[in-house]
Amino acid sequence: MPTKTMQRKIYKPSEIVDFIVIGSGASGGIMARELSRAGNSVVVMEQGPRMGPGDFEHDELKYRNLSGITNNPNTNPQTFRSDPNQKATRVAGRNPLTYARIVGGSSAHFNANFWRLHEIDFIEGSKLGPIEGASLVDWPITYAELEPYYTKVEWEVGVSGLAGASPFDPWRSKPYPMPPLPVKSSGVLFERGGRKLGLHPYPAPMAINSQVYKGRPPCAQCGLCGGFGCEVMAKSSSVWTVIPEAEATGRCEVRSDSYVFRIGMDQAGRATGVHFFDNKKVEHFQKARAVVVCANGSETPKLLLNSATPQFANGLANSSGKVGRYLMFNKGGGVAARFENPLNEYKGANVTRVIHDFYDSDPKRGFYGGGGFDARSGGPLTWGQSVPDGTPTWGPKFKEYLESYNYWMTCAGHGTSLAQETNRVDIDPELKDAWGVPAMRVTYKDHADDIKHAKWMVERGKEIMDAAGAVQIDPGEVGAANGGVHLLGTCRMGNNSDTSVIDKYHRTHDVKNLFLCDGSSMVTSGRGQPTQTIEALAFRAGDHIAKFARRGEI
Amino acid sequence: MAQTIPSRRQFLAAVGNLASASWIAMNWPDIAFAAEHAGHDMKGMAGEPSPPSTLTTLSVAEAADIDAIANQIVPGGTSPGAHDAKVIYFIDSALGTFFAAQLPNMRQGLAEFKSAYAVRFGADKPFASAPEAQQIAWLKEVDKTPFFTAVRRLTLLGLIALPKYGGNHDNIGWKLMGVEDNHFWEPPFGYYDKDYPGFEPYPGTKPYTA
Numbered sequence: 001m002p003t004k005t006m007q008r009k010i011y012k013p014s015e016i017v018d019f020i021v022i023g024s025g026a027s028g029g030i031m032a033r034e035l036s037r038a039g040n041s042v043v044v045m046e047q048g049p050r051m052g053p054g055d056f057e058h059d060e061l062k063y064r065n066l067s068g069i070t071n072n073p074n075t076n077p078q079t080f081r082s083d084p085n086q087k088a089t090r091v092a093g094r095n096p097l098t099y100a101r102i103v104g105g106s107s108a109h110f111n112a113n114f115w116r117l118h119e120i121d122f123i124e125g126s127k128l129g130p131i132e133g134a135s136l137v138d139w140p141i142t143y144a145e146l147e148p149y150y151t152k153v154e155w156e157v158g159v160s161g162l163a164g165a166s167p168f169d170p171w172r173s174k175p176y177p178m179p180p181l182p183v184k185s186s187g188v189l190f191e192r193g194g195r196k197l198g199l200h201p202y203p204a205p206m207a208i209n210s211q212v213y214k215g216r217p218p219c220a221q222c223g224l225c226g227g228f229g230c231e232v233m234a235k236s237s238s239v240w241t242v243i244p245e246a247e248a249t250g251r252c253e254v255r256s257d258s259y260v261f262r263i264g265m266d267q268a269g270r271a272t273g274v275h276f277f278d279n280k281k282v283e284h285f286q287k288a289r290a291v292v293v294c295a296n297g298s299e300t301p302k303l304l305l306n307s308a309t310p311q312f313a314n315g316l317a318n319s320s321g322k323v324g325r326y327l328m329f330n331k332g333g334g335v336a337a338r339f340e341n342p343l344n345e346y347k348g349a350n351v352t353r354v355i356h357d358f359y360d361s362d363p364k365r366g367f368y369g370g371g372g373f374d375a376r377s378g379g380p381l382t383w384g385q386s387v388p389d390g391t392p393t394w395g396p397k398f399k400e401y402l403e404s405y406n407y408w409m410t411c412a413g414h415g416t417s418l419a420q421e422t423n424r425v426d427i428d429p430e431l432k433d434a435w436g437v438p439a440m441r442v443t444y445k446d447h448a449d450d451i452k453h454a455k456w457m458v459e460r461g462k463e464i465m466d467a468a469g470a471v472q473i474d475p476g477e478v479g480a481a482n483g484g485v486h487l488l489g490t491c492r493m494g495n496n497s498d499t500s501v502i503d504k505y506h507r508t509h510d511v512k513n514l515f516l517c518d519g520s521s522m523v524t525s526g527r528g529q530p531t532q533t534i535e536a537l538a539f540r541a542g543d544h545i546a547k548f549a550r551r552g553e554i
Numbered sequence: 555m556a557q558t559i560p561s562r563r564q565f566l567a568a569v570g571n572l573a574s575a576s577w578i579a580m581n582w583p584d585i586a587f588a589a590e591h592a593g594h595d596m597k598g599m600a601g602e603p604s605p606p607s608t609l610t611t612l613s614v615a616e617a618a619d620i621d622a623i624a625n626q627i628v629p630g631g632t633s634p635g636a637h638d639a640k641v642i643y644f645i646d647s648a649l650g651t652f653f654a655a656q657l658p659n660m661r662q663g664l665a666e667f668k669s670a671y672a673v674r675f676g677a678d679k680p681f682a683s684a685p686e687a688q689q690i691a692w693l694k695e696v697d698k699t700p701f702f703t704a705v706r707r708l709t710l711l712g713l714i715a716l717p718k719y720g721g722n723h724d725n726i727g728w729k730l731m732g733v734e735d736n737h738f739w740e741p742p743f744g745y746y747d748k749d750y751p752g753f754e755p756y757p758g759t760k761p762y763t764a
Contacts, residue, residue, distance in 0.1 A: 058737070061715035066652055162753065165761040175764045183753075185744030191753075200756050220738035232738075341745035346733055348743045380731050381714040385707065394627040394697065394706060395690070399635065402628065405731040406744070 009253045013273075013286045017041040018549065020274050020288040022260050022303065025105015026531050027518045027538035028294035029238025030157075033245050034542025035292075036252035040549060043253045043286055044246070045276055047299075048101035050256040051108075051239070056229035060381035063227050069102050069109060071095055075434035078298075080482060082445045084422050090431070096442045096483030097298040097425070102229070103256050104239030106296065106485070107531065111226035111350050112207040112235050114159045114532040115372065116150045118170045119143040120360055121526055128361055131368050134418035134447055135326060139523045140495045140504040141540075143170055149536035149543075157535060158213045158236040161205030168200065168356040178210045180352070181219060185343035186409035187352030190375030193411075193468030199357045204374060207236035207531070208349050216240060221348045224379055261437045263291055263307040263316055263514070271514045277435050290513040290554050292506075292545065294538065297327070297487030297519035301425045302440045304491070304516075317491075317508035317516070322501050324426045326419035326492055327444060329484030330528040332371055333454035334412040336388065337465035338472040342406040345377030358460060359527055361416070369453025371415030371527045373461065380405055388474035411465050413457030414528025417481075418447040419489050446481050454478040486530050491520035505548070506541040513554050517541045606643045606720035611650035611657065616664060617642050618682035623702070624709040626686075626693055634726045636709050644712030644721030645705075656704065663701025670696070 011017055018040035021032045028044060036042045051069070062068035073095045079088035080096040100109040120127065125137035151174045153159065163175035180203035183191075187204075194201035208225070209218045219234040233240040246252040257279035264272040264285060273287040293300045301324035305315035315323050355373040362370075384402055392398045428441035455478045465473050494500025497509035506517045517538050519530055526533060548554050609617050624636040624645070649657045671681050671692055681689060696702050712721030714728070722728065725735050742748035755761050 057716075059716055061711060061719060065711065162761050162763065164759055165753065165755065167756055167759055175762050177764050179763055180753075182741040183747050183750055184741075185746035188746040188750050203753055221740060221743070222738050339746070342732065343744040343746060344732070345744070347739035348741070380728065380733050381711065384710050384714050384731070394693070396629055396631070399628050399633075399730070402731055405733070 008247055009250055011041065011043050011253050011286075013284045016287040016289060017043050018289050019043075019292055020045060020286055020290075021292045021294055022274065023105055023294040023296065023299070023518065024103045024243060024254055025100070025238055025294065025296065025518070026107040026110075026534045028105060029107065029242040029246065030535055030538035031292050031294050031517060031542050031545075032252050032254070033242040034539065035546055035549075036246045036249040038546035038549070039251070040546070041251050042246065043255055043288070044243075045258045045260045045274060045286070046103050046105075046254065046256045047259045048103065048256065050103040050254070051229060053231045053233060056231040058222065058224050058228070060224070060379045063109070064379070064382055069100050069229065070098050071101050076101070077431055077433060077439050079428045079431055079439065079441045081441075081443050082480065082482075084443050088428060088441045088443065091482070094483070096444070097440070097487055098483065098485050099296045099298065099487065102239075103243065103254060104229070104237045107237040108229045108239050109227050110207075110235075110237070110531055111376075113351055113354075113374065113529040114153070114161075114205045114207045115354070115527070115529040116170055116172075116536075117143065117146075117526050117533050118168070118359060121524055124361070124524055128363070128368060131418060131449065134368075134420055134449075136368070136418060137494070137499075137523060140493055146533075146536050146540060147171070147173060149539040150532060152539045153532055153535045156539070157207060157241050158209055158216070159205055159207050159532070160210040162203040165202035166200060166354070166356050168359055176205065178213055180204065181206055181208060181210045181349050182221075183352045184345065184348045184375070184377070186345055186375035186377055189339060189343070189409065189468040190353045190355070190373075190411060190464065193464040193466070194355050196467040197463060199355050199464070201353045201355045204351045204354045206349060206351065209234040209236070214241070219349050223346045223348055223350070223377070225350045226378075259435060259437075260295075260303060261306060261435065263293075263303065265307070265309050265311070265316070265511075267311075269311055269511060271511055281435060290515070290545075290549070292515040292517060294516075294518045297490045298425050298440055298442075300516055300518055300520045301490045302427065305427050306438055312510070317501055317510045317514060319510050320498055320501060322492065322499065324490050325421050325424045326489040327423040327425055327442070328417040328419055328486075328488040328522070328525040329481055330414050330486045330488075330525055330530070331417045331446060331450040331454045331481060332413040332415040332528060333456075333458035333461065333478050334373070334410060334476050335458060335461040335465055336408055336410050336474040336476070337468070337470035338404060338407050338474075339409070339469065340407070340471055343409050344406050345409055346380055346406075351376045355464070358457075365456065367449040367452040367456075368418065369416045369449055369456070371413050371453070371457055372529075373411055373413050373457075373464065376410050376412050378410065383408070388472070411461040413454070413461055415450075415453050415457055416527060417450050417488075417525045419492070419524065420445075420447055425490050442483070444481055444483075451478060486519065486525070486528065488519040488522045488525050488530060491516050492523050493521045494523065505544040506537070507548075515541065515545055602718070605718050605723075606647035607640070608643075609646050611646045615680065616661070617646060619664060619668065619680060620645060620705060622682040622689060623693065623705050624712070626689055627706050627709045628713055628730075633730060636713055638723070639713050639721055639726035640723035641709050641712035641721040644715065644719050645708045647720045648708060648711070653708070660701070660704060663699070663704065667696065667699075667701055
């Protein structure tokens with residue numbers, strides 16, 4: 001870990017570095033560490049600023065309502081439509097696709113639920129497909145190939161949990177390095193309800209320190225995880241974990257406030273570096289021998305499509321036409337529930353118990369879909385803005401409802417979204433962002449099975465909370481998806497260059513020295529909580545890319 | 555706590571200096587207990603600007619009507635409401651800064667609200683000075699309008715957002731909801747986890763730790 005006195009490495013844009021890593025989040029931070037530790041010179045380009053511990057505040061208004069650390073709809077606008085035949089329009093006050101725009105990326109503001117995918121996730125295409133209207137296919141890698149890297153995430157980045165507690169967990173080679181976080185009242189009630197129904201709630205695996213780990217303190221139980229940066233550095237965000245380790249090699253520069261808008265290409269079809277704006281919107285070009293895009297499932301396809309050249313007229317690495325397609329979120333459904341005594345859910349890390357009994361898709365239900373539940377909470381400002389059906393929205397009865405805040409919890413279901421070719425990120429023909437860069441256009445419509453499964457999850461949530469003794473249950477509404485924060489599948493990996501964008505080593509099929517690794521690489525959505533998989537993919541890709549570099553195969 | 559309470563900046567400096575990890579490990583519970591975090595308590599935060607406490611965007615008459623509406627959305631009475639929480643200063647400040655784009659619509663909505671109110675109840679007295687029953691009766695007629703919805707949202711934000719934004723005066727919003735003003739917590743957090751006996755493994759499973 002670097003100390004205050006350590007000199008941070010700075011490269012000149014004219015220097016040809018071995019790798020540019022675009023994005024400093026869950027995958028970018030790991031990629032930077034792995035490549036720089038392997039002896040390569042690395043520049044990490046991050047759109048947003050670098051924030052230190054003292055910069056993060058417990059400010060629900062700023063972080064949840066004013067795009068404090070996320071892509072701001074005023075400066076980074078997007079358009080949305082549910083039908084490819086419609087004209088996409090801006091949505092008032094918000095963007096459909098949200099991600100953190102700071103060093104550490106969305107790993108800085110995640111809730112830190114770290115679920116591994118199960119073995120079935122990688123082979124659902126051959127086990128359950130085909131499904132009409134969807135592209136449910138197998139991954140080009142298996143759980144067994146990724147397992148060592150899941151373990152690496154848990155030990156290198158820091159995850160707390162109880163190995164072997166869930167009968168549904170996939171096999172693992174090592175336990176978690178830290179015990180689970182202390183249980184909250186929501187976790188106790190959720191566990192009580194689940195056990196009563198014969199289900200198997202278990203301690204949530206969380207990328208939050210439960211004890212001092214790798215020089216970082218344990219969780220202060222402040223209660224504000226999702227949407228917030230962790231100022232005590234207990235949350236295992238890249239900005240506190242792998243980024244400082246990458247910098248400690250003396251070979252890695254993390255360049256914040258640097259917005260890459262185009263990848264440079266030469267006549268031979270090789271990437272030569274990246275065009276970017278600095279914090280004064282001045283354009284530069286950083287030279288590199290290879291480029292790794294870890295910019296998230298929305299920014300990665302946007303960058304490739306905005307990097308079209310005469311040779312790659314449909315966008316870079318897009319000979320398949322699949323760049324930006326198969327966008328997936330994680331559809332789910334759940335309930336809020338009120339209990340007789342106070343839970344005080346604003347205290348403590350957001351999630352402490354999980355149920356994976358319904359993880360697998362079961363053809364007997366009549367539709368595709370699976371998922372997990374967790375017991376979770378939200379901050380008071382977010383909670384207070386809506387009311388259950390039948391509760392007045394103002395007046396004395398509404399005030400009474402506000403007074404009941406501490407008696408509520410959420411039983412949240414997180415599930416699958418099927419890949420559909422028409423669901424995509426591409427470039428809006430008119431809209432530009434505050435830098436003049438063509439903005440992204442989002443086209444998305446839920447698959448019918450996703451809706452059915454989400455509604456099914458609401459019913460299971462009701463049962464769990466009823467069994468837990470809830471005095472009031474407020475079922476969540478299952479509406480059409482109009483955006484998300486899990487941005488998956490848009491540059492899917494595969495063995496066939498006609499149907500996928502990257503190979504199983506994350507190299508684009510079309511450009512030998514261009515690699516992609518983030519949520520866009522995922523072939524199926526998993527059941528929510530994709531970050532551990534994104535990080536495992538990054539450790540694995542980093543291993544392979546470093547080997548390719550050593551062998552002169554880039 | 556017998557020891558001196560460090561300021562938030564001292565706390566964060568200690569946490570941020572990874573060279574002192576072992577020191578943090580030794581002192582963490584005490585440090586954390588003592589820490590005051592921005593927005594929870596301004597102690598130790600010399601130099602923080604005071605919350606907005608005067609009108610800078612709305613006129614006095616506009617503010618009086620919006621304040622009256624807000625105070626029907628979250629009324630006072632046996633416990634403080636939106637007026638006591640000084641939500642109006644949040645709304646005024648918000649409409650002059652981060653929600654400035656909403657100001658024209660808000661003004662138009664308020665103008666329509668006032669003129670319709672005048673038609674219904676007479677133009678001699680503003681909504682703000684009407685008897686409570688009359689205010690409630692009128693709000694029941696207009697509580698589906700975009701204007702009312704916008705005032706409601708701003709009222710809620712002003713009631714619960716950090717006091718530095720002008721509302722939530724004296725933590726009235728948090729106190730109403732039972733939220734204590736602190737940086738960190740320790741278990742037990744609530745009623746149901748205080749007697750939790752520990753996780754009981756399921757038959758056939760063998761939980762194991764590092």
